[in-house]
Amino acid sequence: MSDTHSIDCIGIVGVGLIGGSVARAARAAGMCRAIIGWDASEAACLRAVELGVIDRAAADLAALARDCDVIVLATPLGVMEDLMRQLVGAIRPDAILTDVGSAKRSVIEAARRVFGDLPVGFVPAHPIAGTERSGVEASFASLFQRRCVILTPLSTTAPWATAKTRALWEAMGAEVVEMDAAHHDEVLAATSHLPHVLAYALVDTLAQMNEHSEIFRYAAGGFRDFTRIASSDPIMWRDICLANGEAVLSVLERYQQELAAVAQAVQRGDGAAIEQLFRRAKNARDSHVIA
């Protein structure tokens, strides 16, 4: 990172898969002097220190804020507002306050309720990276390499804050883009939030069938890939569904209409309609999604 973007101390709030990976990546890039952490679970925080992921645990969020020039909120969305409240008055005027939440409008609304006038260093962010695993033990330094990070800066955000946050993610190997928070939420509802809902719903549907043990026994590689995201953290994804409910419901409704059309085509034995839909999907995936 260039000198104008130099960081002294990063504070990670929520030392899980993402927060832990930010800490590891920041350390690997040598981008700051110290990394401190806080987690609702004291055990998780101690483990993060033991693993060398963070240098030390902060006594509380106000203490973390006083010591840090970059604060990264890396918790489930549902607790962010409460945690922001504990930062009020303690954030340094030159500090970056950023987050990694998968929905952006809700984080911004929460910040407005908490801060009133938003800090000029507030830069909402979303690294499109993760695995189905959870916790600091699952974190790794290369998680953001060549992954996209979306920043949704506001009219109140200072240009230096956006630039510094961009530099931080680029130093971790990510490709940074900026967009409007509402647009972010719609795009992510389609490509990430809806697929998680669909995968959870499928596994749960099968799990409730009488012969579920046998059903899962004959599941092959396709099923394993298709349902991998159903092993993701239920709290995190509950919060995303609540935080981005409007956009999720909108794309879910489109999907339900499409499923109904497929069901009708199967019902009437309409091979041409089924084939057309499957072929359109295959062509779209083969041309747009990197294998």
Next chain:
Amino acid sequence: MSDTHSIDCIGIVGVGLIGGSVARAARAAGMCRAIIGWDASEAACLRAVELGVIDRAAADLAALARDCDVIVLATPLGVMEDLMRQLVGAIRPDAILTDVGSAKRSVIEAARRVFGDLPVGFVPAHPIAGTERSGVEASFASLFQRRCVILTPLSTTAPWATAKTRALWEAMGAEVVEMDAAHHDEVLAATSHLPHVLAYALVDTLAQMNEHSEIFRYAAGGFRDFTRIASSDPIMWRDICLANGEAVLSVLERYQQELAAVAQAVQRGDGAAIEQLFRRAKNARDSHVIA
């Protein structure tokens, strides 16, 4: 393979991903003297000879049947009945006639229409193996290693035929189980056919949205895994949906009900209901599906 199960010549009808892989696996296991093939696409057949996957192409299906003591139908389900018709009268009395179709009742019904009295060597089979790729170029000898192959022998099937078919798949590294065809079709509708329908429908839903290029641009690893099966052969999967329509519609209806329940929970902001469903799904997947 033991002597009682010795094979002279295997005939592969449909030299694609599965048929080609059967040929390669049979050759790798040294289980027969010769492998001949037939494909609706002459080019595919020639390519299979060029690649050494089959020894030679049969002039037609009757010629193939006359030369083979094991005939493997490895085509999309929709053409099997027509192909069986071309085998009538040419199948040797001691020959195995088997298939690799993903739905079993429809193959058996087709065979009944074609043969009247079913050949005693008719052993319906389904290797639960595959990739999203298609064609002989994508075939490989280890595709069936440690994969499950389900046989659905009938009351008319001779025990020697079932035993020989079992030995054939075991020699290719597969684990063989037997079950009733109707039960097979229900289990596979849940774990394989429905997931394919859901993946195709998701990609197609997104592809029809105005901003689809941008949507796909921000798709990450979870989306890639979730939609991998939507790159599968549309013809093959159209045929499966038609052949196993009843079982697919039954489990699809359960799924639609579950999705409607999720949508209602999101609508009313019911975090407890969403979390319960997601947690139940995660627990089921983590305990039943091998990572």
